Amino acid sequence: MNTYTTGTTELAEMVEAEMMYDFQAQAAARRGLGIVTSRVGGGGVLAAQHDLYRYWSKALGFGFAEPVTYDLIDRVLDFHRGREVPMAVLQIAPSAPPADWDELSAAHGLKGGSSWARLGAPVEGTRTAALTDLRVGPGAKPTQSSGPL
Incomplete structure (x- = not known):
């Protein structure tokens, strides 16, 4: 895992990038989705060649270890083009785009x-009083199977 000194927003971005990279680096995900991963400019670049939902091909975690530049974006796009994925998502943290982003x-x-x-707050500053009657907890055990979903 990369380690940087950052604020809360940047930390949330980096945690998401690391989680996604680590998940997709697992052998089962690689086989099933045809996943290839790489590191570019401190971020994670992920290509899923067999992803019918076009969700898993993405690039994220940029602007912390290396600034977002023309060269960085070229390297990210070259990675995806080389894997022939039809689409990929490039996630840039709100604090990461350069002045010439447009x-x-x-x-x-x-x-x-x-x-x-992404919403976050110090634990001690959050409210625990419910504003709704919804709850989170275990559900009732099913009495009969409705079959496969």
């Missing part, structure tokens, strides 16, 4: 997609 992304043909929000 020009850099346009030069590479990158287009914005969905945004993800």
